[in-house]
Amino acid sequence: MELTLLGTGTPEGLPRPGCPCAACALSVGPRARAATSVLVDGALLLDLTPGAVLAGARAGHSLAAVRQVLLTHPHDGPAVELPPGLPAAGRVPDGRELAVISGHRVRAVPMDAPGTGYEVTGPDGARMLYLPPGGAPAGTSGTSGRRPYDVVLADVLGRPEALARLRASGAVGPATDVVAVHLDHDTPPGAELERRCAAAGARTVPDGTTVAAGEYRPAPEVPRRTLVLGGARSGKSYEAERRLTGYPEVVYVATGGTREGDPEWAARIGLHRERRAASWRTVETCDLVPLLAQEGPALLIDCLALWLTDAMDRVGAWDDAVWADKGAAELRERTAELVAAVRTTRRPVVLVSNEVGSGVVPPTASGRRFRDELGRLNAGVAGECEHVLLVVAGQALTLKQ
Numbered sequence: 001m002e003l004t005l006l007g008t009g010t011p012e013g014l015p016r017p018g019c020p021c022a023a024c025a026l027s028v029g030p031r032a033r034a035a036t037s038v039l040v041d042g043a044l045l046l047d048l049t050p051g052a053v054l055a056g057a058r059a060g061h062s063l064a065a066v067r068q069v070l071l072t073h074p075h076d077g078p079a080v081e082l083p084p085g086l087p088a089a090g091r092v093p094d095g096r097e098l099a100v101i102s103g104h105r106v107r108a109v110p111m112d113a114p115g116t117g118y119e120v121t122g123p124d125g126a127r128m129l130y131l132p133p134g135g136a137p138a139g140t141s142g143t144s145g146r147r148p149y150d151v152v153l154a155d156v157l158g159r160p161e162a163l164a165r166l167r168a169s170g171a172v173g174p175a176t177d178v179v180a181v182h183l184d185h186d187t188p189p190g191a192e193l194e195r196r197c198a199a200a201g202a203r204t205v206p207d208g209t210t211v212a213a214g215e216y217r218p219a220p221e222v223p224r225r226t227l228v229l230g231g232a233r234s235g236k237s238y239e240a241e242r243r244l245t246g247y248p249e250v251v252y253v254a255t256g257g258t259r260e261g262d263p264e265w266a267a268r269i270g271l272h273r274e275r276r277a278a279s280w281r282t283v284e285t286c287d288l289v290p291l292l293a294q295e296g297p298a299l300l301i302d303c304l305a306l307w308l309t310d311a312m313d314r315v316g317a318w319d320d321a322v323w324a325d326k327g328a329a330e331l332r333e334r335t336a337e338l339v340a341a342v343r344t345t346r347r348p349v350v351l352v353s354n355e356v357g358s359g360v361v362p363p364t365a366s367g368r369r370f371r372d373e374l375g376r377l378n379a380g381v382a383g384e385c386e387h388v389l390l391v392v393a394g395q396a397l398t399l400k401q
Contacts, residue, residue, distance in 0.1 A: 001122030001213040002041055003151060006055035008207055009033030010133055010184045011073070023185035030206055031189040038130055038153060038182040040120055043102035045069045045086070046130050053083045059208035068100045072132035073115035091116055113293040117147075123186045126150045126213035129171070135183035136162030148173030150213040156180035156202045156275065157187055160245035163200060168248030177217055178202040195396070198222060200246035223387035224348050227377060229355040229399075230391035238301055239391050240350045247348070249297035253288065255306040286310040292341035292349065304353035304381065311335070317373075318366045331373065339380040353378050355390060367374055 004298050007013070014033040015024035033051040039056060042065045049055075056063050069082075069089040084088065092108035094116065100106055103123035107114050112315055115132030122128075128151040131137070136159045152172055154164055157180060166172040180197045183204065187193050197204050205211065224245060230236030242249045249323065280300075283291070286307050291299060301307075315330040316322035342349070357375050362368045382388045388400035 001120070001126035001150075003122060003126065003128060003153070003182065003208055003213065004039040004042075004056070004061055004210045005153075005179070005205060005207060006037040006039055006059060007034030007049055008036055008054060008082075008179075008181045008183055008205065009047075010182050011035045014185055014189075016185060019185065021185055023188045026135045026189050026316060027185065032207070034207055036153075038181075039063070039066070040104065040128075041102065041122065043067050044100055044104050044106070045118065046118060046120075047072055048082070048086075051382050059210065067102050068104075068106075069097070070098075070106065070118060071116075072118065072130065073104050073135070074184060078363075080273070092118070105385070109396045110138040112138045122213065127212055128153065129166075130158075131162065131320070132156055136165060146171075147174050150175075150326075151179065151211060153181045154202075155182040156200050156246070158182060158184065160200055160242075161279075163246045168245070177211065177213075179211060179217075180204050192396075196242070196397070197244070199243040202246070213289055217305065222348075223385070223401075225342060225345070225385040226350045226387040226389065227382050227385045228350060228352050228389045228391060228396075229382075230352075231355055231358075234353075234391045235393040235394040236352055238270045238394075239389065239396050240302060240352045241299055243350050244298055244300055244348075244381050246274065248279070250279040251278050251291075251297055251299050252282045253291060253299055253301045254282060254284045255286050255288075255303060255310065256284075289337050292345040292347065294347070296347055298348035298350075300352075302352040304351055304377060305374055307338070308370070308377055309334075312370065312373065317369060320365060321353045323369065324345070335373070335377050335380060339384060342381055343384040351381060351385070 002233045013035050014027040034051065034055060035320050036047060037049045037052055039048040042061055045066045046372060048069050048071065053063055064085060066086055071086055071091050092106060094108050094110040097105060097107045105121045107119040109119055111117055111132060113135045115135045117129065117131045117135060120128050127149045129201065131154040133155050141329055154162055154266055156178065163172065163178065172178060178201060180202045187196055193204055198221065228236045228240040254380050288301060288307060311331060311334045312318065315327045317327045317331055356371050362371055390397045
């Protein structure tokens with residue numbers, strides 16, 4: 001089964017008409033994207049968009065052999081003219097199956113938002129799933145006991161939890177080719193777009209690309225260990241969370257704990273929790289070494305600076321005499337154990353830490369001590385991670401990949 005993506009953007013396309021944003025300004029030439037539309041084996045057209053015939057011609061395909069046109073989402077813009085010779089566009093009721101004269105079978109998958117998803121099985125037995133913009137399957141019971149899809153076309157960036165659900169149900173497996181479609185201007189095109197998709201185990205393709213279902217393709221490289229650095233309010237925690245949104249299960253390890261009588265701290269913690277997916281589990285602890293040693297789902301550890309604060313409290317590092325006597329040696333032992341645990345862990349893990357030392361030198365010995373030890377800890381952990389990011393003003397800069 002061959003799938004030709006006549007477009008890969010949102011219904012408004014990219015660049016959006018009249019939009020002055022930076023992403024739209026960059027979405028020109030090969031980075032421009034028409035509204036998502038998929039031609040299946042030249043016989044089935046999923047979503048009818050303006051300029052479909054011309055888009056097909058640019059991709060080297062004619063629409064003359066199309067036997068069925070199906071729509072996935074309400075069309076809010078001007079009426080789309082039906083090209084001559086094409087059958088009338090329609091929609092399959094949720095849960096119903098349609099047999100196409102070309103030999104394809106189409107099952108309508110109910111969504112949790114307006115629209116319809118389509119599972120298409122080709123004459124050769126290949127299977128694909130196409131989800132509408134902003135849509136996720138309302139349930140996964142229909143995929144139970146069945147082999148994973150060969151190809152999934154979905155709004156990966158807009159609804160990453162849909163991909164997590166499909167992975168949890170087994171509908172998306174290691175060999176499934178996940179292609180991001182319905183791409184909007186929320187993510188700048190180019191390297192940033194590819195990086196965000198790769199973090200979810202997906203890829204992007206230009207308009208006009210033909211994807212062969214079942215064709216071997218190396219899976220996107222998703223690093224097992226990632227360190228995300230950044231200053232205060234840089235967006236580092238948000239960046240770290242976004243890198244795990246496509247995972248079916250995540251353990252969020254909060255090292256900050258609770259602070260009785262501090263409403264501002266409680267408000268901060270509340271905002272963090274609201275951002276997390278409902279399927280994530282939160283563990284509040286600074287005992288990281290056993291967690292890293294255990295088998296289990298992905299870990300998000302936020303953050304190492306608070307872990308270091310706890311470790312320095314435990315060894316009496318704030319007292320100059322204790323520090324000189326035994327505190328320094330004990331802290332080195334604790335940090336070495338943590339770095340070794342990061343090195344040997346088999347779990348996917350994203351760690352967050354503050355990047356300090358670029359500004360004013362702390363006026364106290366204890367402040368300088370913390371700055372120095374955090375720098376050493378960050379360097380040690382970074383050395384054991386395949387991927388290291390520095391987040392500045394919400395922009396992620398790759399330091400190691």
